[in-house]
Amino acid sequence: MTSKATAMIFTSEGKPFEKQEVILNDINSNEVIVRIVYTTICTSDLHTFTGRRSTPCPCVLGHEIIGEIISKGQNINKDYNGHLLKIGDLVTWCVYAFDANGKMAKKGIPQKSEDLYKYGHHKFIPEDGLNGGFATHCVLKKGTAIFKLPDFLSHKQSAPINCTHATMAGAIRIAGYLENKNVMITGTGMLGLSACAMAKESGAKNVFALDINPERLAYAKKFGANKFIDAKLSTSEIKSLLSKNEIDVIIDTTGIPSVMETGLEILTIGGTAVWIGAVFSQPATQVNAEMIIRNLLTIKGLHNYTPNDLGYAVDFVSKNHSKYPFEELVGEEFPLEDLTEAFEIAKSGKHYRVGIKQ
Incomplete structure (x- = not known):
């Protein structure tokens, strides 16, 4: 040795x-x-x-x-x-x-x-x-x-599994049943791309990607996203674009309060927001309690993951x-x-x- x-x-x-x-x-x-x-x-x-x-x-x-x-x-x-x-x-x-x-x-x-x-x-x-x-x-x-x-699996494919993909496996797990649902991923960095692919493979009806970077939005298409939203748009403009597509689940990878707040406002009744990006100091996120209650919304947070999530991630990357x-x-x-x-x-x-x- x-x-x-x-x-x-x-x-x-x-x-x-x-x-x-x-x-x-x-x-x-x-x-x-x-x-x-x-x-x-x-x-x-x-x-x-x-x-x-x-x-x-x-x-x-x-x-x-x-x-x-x-x-x-x-x-x-x-x-x-x-x-x-x-x-x-x-x-x-x-x-x-x-x-x-x-x-x-x-x-x-x-x-x-x-x-x-x-x-x-x-x-x-x-x-x-x-x-x-x-x-x-x-x-x-x-x-x-x-x-x-x-x-x-190549080394490049394998190395990020035990952080990026395992964390996203945990987010998909707590998001619940995604088949035939409209899922929005806010932020199309490494986590967001993984989220797009996992949501797609989980049977989502549509996978929306939201980002301020048009190049990253375009790249998200390679990972299963089929709808794209410019994050620079106002909440009302985004709602207008989504008029025919109610968003059932939002997975936020940005950790930016304004993005998470917008996400809550565009969720449909009974929708779920999963927050995983807010792992560093930011201003407080403003939550309208009446809106949460009346729209029956659920907010879930995830930090890191469980061993079973890592097992899912290994299998997911291996399969795809x-x-x-x-x-x-x-x-x-x-x-x-x-x-x-x-x-x-x-x-x-x-x-x-x-x-x-x-």
Whole structure:
């Protein structure tokens, strides 16, 4: 087994990543060491890098990761779905480790467990082992749901599964039955495109995409959207465009209060709004309680996801990897040592994702 690893350490907002050599300590019977083969830079990584989101420092960022198993504890024999695991298998895993017997896990929301251990968000302590994607290796702790990946998926297709697609799988789950419904996705970034594809495959009658960027709106067509709305229009103008298409479900990926408020106003009676984008500080969202009550509206929030959602996401991308251009979403690739440059490119917004290959 490799005894040394390299990590690119995040120390402070906007500062270059610091390369550090780390000793890989022996693991216990419930842990796994993976050699990271690919990581994509998530928007939340950018929020941390630019100071929009706080994280303990120093830290090894990166959580959209895939890797090959190089060592595993004697208690780790199968993945979450019961598939046998062996050295050399390519795997993804939940962005957190949790105690299955904990209070929140028993409530069905393990992502809110009391002692959650989040990959790419946890403070880096060499003695604790590597815990983020921007390194050569990662140590998977006890309580991590691991999923074996099929050989036919490319690294670009696979890396975002355990964040983007798993989160959206959770949003689709709580949105409920979508067959023959009109679904609107607000925001057509990485999450929004995933939402369009999942809504389409869930049997939605129409998939509306709303965004201020016409190029992104046009691109959403490749991911199943068939109706397009300019977000610069007023609420009344949007309502006029939708006069013949009542919106049953809105999934918001923007986190922008005005967009979420508009979404509530254009929902049909009995409609559902699922909010997943508001994961950073914003002004308060104004909710008209009388409108919510009289129109029988439901608002649901989702932060992160459950292991079952990740399992759904793995299956979804595996089944539809040839139907939707998931690989195109990673626009540029960089080696690990050029991580700072990669972040600068990612900040530009030119690409949905930037990849770090090993």
